[in-house]
Amino acid sequence: MAKNSASSTTVPDTTWLGRGRHLGAEPERDVRRNLIALKAARVIDDFLDLDPVEAALSTDLYPRDESADPGPGARRLFEARWQVADGITVRAQLTTYDPESRRMESEGVTWVLAAEAERAWQADWPSPATVFWPDSDQVAWDHDKVPGVRLRTTNHLPKDDDELRRLLRDCTRQSWFVHVLVHEAMTPDTLGRRPITAFLPPSLRHRVVEHRATPEQALSADFVLKRELGVGIPRGGAVVLPAAPQAPGQDAQRFTVRNVFLDGTEPTELLDKIKEFTSLPQPMPADAEQALTRLRQGWHLLTPDEELVHARAMVTRYAKALEAMTSSCDLYREAAESALAALAEATGGDSTDRTPSPAAAKPDASPLKALTKTFGLFRGPNK
Known part of the structure; x- marks a missing residue:
């Protein structure tokens, strides 16, 4: 994973990409158990559990490319194949990576997931994340690479403005997910605290991260957003945060909702904005192009x-x-x-071997003299 900057290309509409962290003790065991259960239930056709070194050295269906190798720090490589509506085949690859240093071991194991279908991806298809990871709150696989940010729940903004600025900058520049900020006009009850992402279709549910601003953070959140991203948030409303650099069509005002009622009902307008935003061409995140190349050119699970x-x-x-x-x-x-x-x-047509035998050479003769004498045998009288 050598690239450090985002690619100028966009994510193909046939793919699903994700990157996060697993904070549990044995992430590969969690993946393996989930795949075994889904295959037994015939939810997926088949899967493979590979050692990265063996995967890199094996012969594959497609021509090999250096960027198709898992890269340094890779722990395990998992592949799965399943079918969605109308018999469309989906191929997916998940790679786990060791922490970058011993100091980061508490931040868990990084995982990268790339999936591709035979036609344009549909939001109502199963989420590739829950093909590999169990869809259970007991397994902490759903942490973003940005510290303190998690999928499948609401993430409250930090109180400090500097920390808030740093968080928004990291989420829009480093994360592979789409980030949505919702302002609570008043402190919600139990139903209102339910994540809005739970209302999204399966394939979007694990592509969207939800942030919440408390009632008293209305001014500070709006100020930092305008300064960092050029977009504000209405009091009691929501906004889909644009990625940095901003892709064409990601007009922040277009994806702003004036009112979101946090009473447990489905926020239809906000959900429509999220669906519209995710349907636009998305810029290829840093390192995602390599993951997609590895899926296409380093595939092992053949039919x-x-x-x-x-x-x-x-x-x-x-x-x-x-x-x-x-x-x-x-x-x-x-x-x-x-x-x-x-x-x-x-x-002159003489086939006699004129090369002197080693036994005929003097014991004290140097190799150079012997070589010169040998070449002299082939000289003619006028050469």
Whole structure:
């Protein structure tokens, strides 16, 4: 994962991308158990659990690319394949990574997930996140790379303005998720504290992070937002935060809602704004392009038909390699025959071996003198 800046390209409409942190003790065990259960229930067709080194060295269906390797720090590589509506096949790959340093071990294990379908992704399809991770509050897989931010819940803004500024900057520049800020006009009850993301379709539920500003944070949140992102938030309203750099069509005013009633009812207007925002071309996050390349060019979980195509491709590849080797041998033989003909012409057709034997050489003769004497045997009287 060497890239540090966002790509100028946009995310293909056939893909689903996510990156987060698992704060539990054994993340790979959680993934493995979930995949086994889903395969037994026939929710997914099949899955693979691979060692990153073995995955990088194995022969795949597609041509290899250096960016298709999991990269340094990779712990495990999981692949899964399932079908959605109308028999559309989805392929997904999840890679777990060690903390970048010992000081960051408390921040958990980083995971990167890339999924791609055979046609444009639909919001009502199952979330790839819950194919690999159990959809349970008991498993803490849903933390963003931005510290203190989590999916599937409401994240209250920090009280300090400097911390708030830093948080908004990190969420819009480092996170792979879409961030929504909601201002509470008054302190909500139990129903009002329910995350708005719970009303979203399955595939959007784990792509959107919800932030909450308390009633007394109306002015400070609005001031910091305008200063950092050029967008304000109405009192008692909400706004979908634009990514940095801002993509075409992500007009902040267009994705601002004046009123959001936090009474447990479905906030239809805000949900429509989120759906519209996520349907726009999204800028490719930093390192996401490599994850997508790894999915496409480092795929291992083949169907029987794909295995047959792969075997035929390997036969063709080996046949071409054998043909190239045969051609090289023919060229080498022709070159050797030409060299022997030239040697015969230079020696007047005498086929006697004129090279002195090692036994005939003096014990104290130097290699240079022996070599000079050997070449002298082939000199003609006028050469």
